[in-house]
Amino acid sequence: MSLDDRDYMRTRPPPLGEWLRRWTAFHVVFALNVAVFFVQWGLQEAWLRDALTGEPIRPLGGLSLDELTSGHFWTPFSFMFVHSGWGAFLSSLLLLWMAGQRVQALYGGRNLVLIHALAGLFGAAVSLAVSAYALKSTSLVLMGASVPAMGLLLAYAVAMPEEEVPLLRLSLWRFARLLLAGSTLLGLLSWMGAFPEWMPNGAAVCFAHVGAGLAGWYFARSLGYGGVPAHLLNPPVSAGSVLRRRPEMARAQRPRRPVVEVDMEAVRRENPRNDPLVDLMKDEIDPILDKINDHGMGSLTDDERRALERASRRFLK
Numbered sequence: 001m002s003l004d005d006r007d008y009m010r011t012r013p014p015p016l017g018e019w020l021r022r023w024t025a026f027h028v029v030f031a032l033n034v035a036v037f038f039v040q041w042g043l044q045e046a047w048l049r050d051a052l053t054g055e056p057i058r059p060l061g062g063l064s065l066d067e068l069t070s071g072h073f074w075t076p077f078s079f080m081f082v083h084s085g086w087g088a089f090l091s092s093l094l095l096l097w098m099a100g101q102r103v104q105a106l107y108g109g110r111n112l113v114l115i116h117a118l119a120g121l122f123g124a125a126v127s128l129a130v131s132a133y134a135l136k137s138t139s140l141v142l143m144g145a146s147v148p149a150m151g152l153l154l155a156y157a158v159a160m161p162e163e164e165v166p167l168l169r170l171s172l173w174r175f176a177r178l179l180l181a182g183s184t185l186l187g188l189l190s191w192m193g194a195f196p197e198w199m200p201n202g203a204a205v206c207f208a209h210v211g212a213g214l215a216g217w218y219f220a221r222s223l224g225y226g227g228v229p230a231h232l233l234n235p236p237v238s239a240g241s242v243l244r245r246r247p248e249m250a251r252a253q254r255p256r257r258p259v260v261e262v263d264m265e266a267v268r269r270e271n272p273r274n275d276p277l278v279d280l281m282k283d284e285i286d287p288i289l290d291k292i293n294d295h296g297m298g299s300l301t302d303d304e305r306r307a308l309e310r311a312s313r314r315f316l317k
Contacts, residue, residue, distance in 0.1 A: 025109030026100045029116060033096070033145050036061070036081040037089050058084070058141065063124055065131060065138035080120040082143040092145040098166070099152040106159050107223070108296020112152070115219050119151020119212040126211030127204040134191060140204050150179070150209045151216030158220035159297075176213070183209040224302050285311050 023031075039045050040059045047056040061078035068075065083089040103112045124142060131140045154176055161173035168175065187206030220226060288304050300308075 024104050025112045026104040029100065029113070030093070030096060033081050033083075033089075033093060037083055040082070041086070041089075059143070062141035062143040063127070064141045065128055067141075068128075069138075076121055076124050077117070079124065079143045080116070080145055080148050083145070084143055088144050088146070092149055095149040095153060096145055099149060099156045102156045102160070103152045105292070106297040107155065107220075108298050110296070111219075111223075111298055115151050115155050115216055116148045118219060119154075119215040120148035122215035123147040123150070123208035123210075123212030127208035130187075130191075130207045131204045135203060142204060142208055144205070147205075147208045147212045150183075151212040151219070153179070154213040154216035155220040158217055158226040161226070180210055180213050183207070183213075223298065224305055 040047065044056065046060045048058050048060055049056050059082050061075060061082035063075040063079035083092060100112065100116075103115060107115070124147070127140075127142045127147075131137050157172045157176035161171060163172045164170065165172055165175045170178075183206040187203045187210070190206065191203040217226075284307050288300065288308060291299060291304070
């Protein structure tokens with residue numbers, strides 16, 4: 001490769017093929033939402049129109065029981081990329097941008113696609129159930145990227161619960177719980193008829209958010225994230241307590257540690273202030289971050305995930 005072809009020597013944008021190869025799963029999901037919205041709202045294509053007047057009624061691709069019974073089997077997937085207007089589009093993509101990038105970095109592209117799809121499908125199932133059994137309607141249409149984005153947000157919050165939400169003085173876990181509680185409350189109020197005009201299908205949509213969030217939470221927990229902190233699982237033993245061990249374990253001798261020669265002068269030059277956080281990053285966290293960069297978050301062991309969580313708490317103090 002010549003010097004002119006290297007990234008740091010280029011004066012022109014990279015070729016289209018190389019630029020596309022840099023795309024991650026998050027970029028593809030985000031771009032699909034933008035492309036579908038541009039086609040439907042910019043070009044006014046793919047709309048359901050009135051048979052007599054030709055006036056547009058709503059964008060095609062939304063999910064409802066009537067759509068499924070009409071043979072539109074693709075709507076459980078297409079509804080995740082269709083939006084009812086500019087407000088829903090911007091709010092959904094803001095949530096997707098905030099959570100999707102971090103899920104990509106933490107879990108890897110394959111798990112991001114799985115969380116996005118499973119959260120959307122489970123949220124859709126909850127929405128259809130609420131529409132059929134609670135609202136007694138088969139025509140309520142579900143659409144919007146906010147449903148799978150809620151699953152991504154909960155998966156992100158389980159892995160990094162103490163991270164602060166930008167522009168808000170709230171931890172990520174508290175912010176996610178507030179969104180779930182708000183969706184549940186709005187769904188119940190809409191169910192009871194409190195928002196009959198501007199939220200006619202609010203109950204189904206809000207409960208779809210709750211279902212998607214629970215799906216994202218369960219997926220993250222199935223990978224070993226969250227749970228009881230390590231210091232509660234292994235509480236320190238007080239000085240006056242008696243530790244009972246088996247006789248053979250009590251008689252066992254610890255193996256001698258190998259003698260390792262360390263260049264202390266070189267260590268002091270790298271960390272002149274003797275900062276323990278610098279040592280922690282070099283010894284424990286840097287190899288884990290390299291592993292995430294090469295193989296994704298799903299390749300980490302439970303011990304490595306706990307090490308990341310401990311380091312995160314140390315830096316947030």
